[in-house]
Amino acid sequence: MAFLKNGYILPVSTSEFDKYKVDHLFLLIGENPLPNYVAAKLLLNDGGTPYLVHTADTVEQAKRLQNILKSESNSSKDVELRSLNDYESDAYHIQTEIREKLESIKSGKIGLNYTGGTKAMSTHAYRTLFYEEIKDKTYKDKTYKKREGITFSYLDARKLEMCIDREDNERIRLKIKPDILPVKLVKIFQLHGLELDPKPIQQAQLPNLAIELANVFQEEAKQKQWFDWYQNIFCQEARKKKQNGSWGEWKSETSLKEVSTCLEKLPKEIVAAFNQESFVTSDSQLSLQEVQKTEIFKKLKHFCEWLDGLWLEHYVLEQVNHIVHSHLVTDYGLNFEIPLKDTEDGFQFDIAFTRGYQLFAISCTTSNDRKLCKSKLFEAYIRAKQMGGDEARVALFSVHPAVLWEQ
Numbered sequence: 001m002a003f004l005k006n007g008y009i010l011p012v013s014t015s016e017f018d019k020y021k022v023d024h025l026f027l028l029i030g031e032n033p034l035p036n037y038v039a040a041k042l043l044l045n046d047g048g049t050p051y052l053v054h055t056a057d058t059v060e061q062a063k064r065l066q067n068i069l070k071s072e073s074n075s076s077k078d079v080e081l082r083s084l085n086d087y088e089s090d091a092y093h094i095q096t097e098i099r100e101k102l103e104s105i106k107s108g109k110i111g112l113n114y115t116g117g118t119k120a121m122s123t124h125a126y127r128t129l130f131y132e133e134i135k136d137k138t139y140k141d142k143t144y145k146k147r148e149g150i151t152f153s154y155l156d157a158r159k160l161e162m163c164i165d166r167e168d169n170e171r172i173r174l175k176i177k178p179d180i181l182p183v184k185l186v187k188i189f190q191l192h193g194l195e196l197d198p199k200p201i202q203q204a205q206l207p208n209l210a211i212e213l214a215n216v217f218q219e220e221a222k223q224k225q226w227f228d229w230y231q232n233i234f235c236q237e238a239r240k241k242k243q244n245g246s247w248g249e250w251k252s253e254t255s256l257k258e259v260s261t262c263l264e265k266l267p268k269e270i271v272a273a274f275n276q277e278s279f280v281t282s283d284s285q286l287s288l289q290e291v292q293k294t295e296i297f298k299k300l301k302h303f304c305e306w307l308d309g310l311w312l313e314h315y316v317l318e319q320v321n322h323i324v325h326s327h328l329v330t331d332y333g334l335n336f337e338i339p340l341k342d343t344e345d346g347f348q349f350d351i352a353f354t355r356g357y358q359l360f361a362i363s364c365t366t367s368n369d370r371k372l373c374k375s376k377l378f379e380a381y382i383r384a385k386q387m388g389g390d391e392a393r394v395a396l397f398s399v400h401p402a403v404l405w406e407q
Contacts, residue, residue, distance in 0.1 A: 016174055020164050021045045022151050023108030026098065028117025028125060029054040032389045033065040033191045035155045038357050039113035040069055041181055042162055043153060048108075051080045051101055053117065053125065055088040064193055084121070094124040102129065111151035126152065157390035160358065178328035178356035185331045185354055188387055200333025200352075201317070205296060205306060210315035212273040217399040222267040229265045230307065237261050238288070238304055256300040259288040309366040313350045316364055316397050320353055330354040338383060347383050359388025360395075368400040 025044050027036040029052050040050050050069060054062035059081075066079045073079075082101060087093035102110070112129050114122040132147035152165040156173070164172040186196050204210065216222040237259045240248040250256065263271045263286055274280050278294060281287045288300050297303045306314070317334050324332065332353030339346040351362040361384035363376045377396040384392040 022111035023048045024110045026112045029058045029062045030116035033061045035115040053082045088118045089120040095128045098128040113153045115155040182330040183357040204314040204318040207318040209273040210311045250301040260285040312364045359392040364397045
């Protein structure tokens with residue numbers, strides 16, 4: 001397992017990786033710096049120097065990674081930026097930039113992790129480190145030989161393995177187990193220039209009531225009972241109506257305090273759950289005044305929003321909570337806001353967690369609109385890949401599964 005020290009997660013021993021660690025590690029920076037971060041943490045000796053080879057398009061990613069690696073370093077060693085400017089596909093410039101740095105290194109093991117960057121960067125960086133020019137004037141043309149002692153590595157996103165290349169045999173595959181490199185969600189956000197604000201919620205609200213609602217949605221008749229009560233009784237009391245007849249905003253806090261609704265038409269499991277939370281009056285009415293007394297929600301409209309569909313997010317959060325220790329979940333939480341250019345609201349992961357350095361993102365919906373469900377799933381897929389790379393995994397939780405799979 002991982003250990004905490006001064007608030008930071010420390011990985012367990014990476015002894016399997018020790019024999020492949022180097023003192024000088026060339027990293028090719030792409031759009032997502034997470035694979036470079038993983039490589040630096042697993043393949044650099046203490047006090048080793050990473051060289052972040054970037055282009056004009058990835059200079060910001062390189063600078064963010066530089067700052068993070070410096071802040072985590074236990075030594076005074078530098079983290080060097082090596083710019084290709086706009087020559088990310090130019091063989092000559094790539095080789096020149098790598099060779100200049102390479103020739104200045106006088107001692108220590110050298111490595112290249114070629115997971116990131118463009119294909120041209122990988123190809124020509126590999127060639128430059130693999131071949132060494134023979135300094136012999138008797139040769140008319142330039143002659144090269146294999147450079148000894150270079151460690152070439154690649155991060156396999158499908159298998160979560162660090163692959164060490166060998167010329168005379170199959171590559172060595174080192175499994176990156178979750179407890180070898182635990183990465184918190186805040187770190188993934190920082191790598192992308194984002195901050196977690198506010199701190200994600202890890203404790204589900206009304207978990208027992210959420211579980212009962214999830215159980216009710218397993219039966220079509222009870223599901224209908226819930227929606228009939230919610231739409232025709234609860235919303236009638238607690239919500240304003242738009243001119244077109246659809247539901248609008250919630251009523252004022254003063255008005256919501258007066259809301260008291262009959263529970264006769266609800267499934268008995270939900271009535272019992274409301275009672276358990278002390279939300280029900282002596283005459284068997286759901287009272288928002290009683291809800292307020294519990295101080296579970298800062299505002300009554302937050303409870304209304306919970307009933308409107310946020311309960312599903314809290315149900316899923318509670319399920320994640322149950323597997324934290326058994327499945328080595330590193331970090332988890334609810335509601336992750338991701339700002340997007342040219343949008344007012346940006347994007348939100350309803351629930352996210354990391355297992356090792358792998359990101360899992362979950363979107364939730366109680367909508368029965370098939371197009372909306374698909375849209376939420378694809379949006380989550382795109383954003384998760386941007387944040388967590390090809391290793392990221394995505395799921396959509398819906399109370400209407402048939403909406404997704406019907407042909």
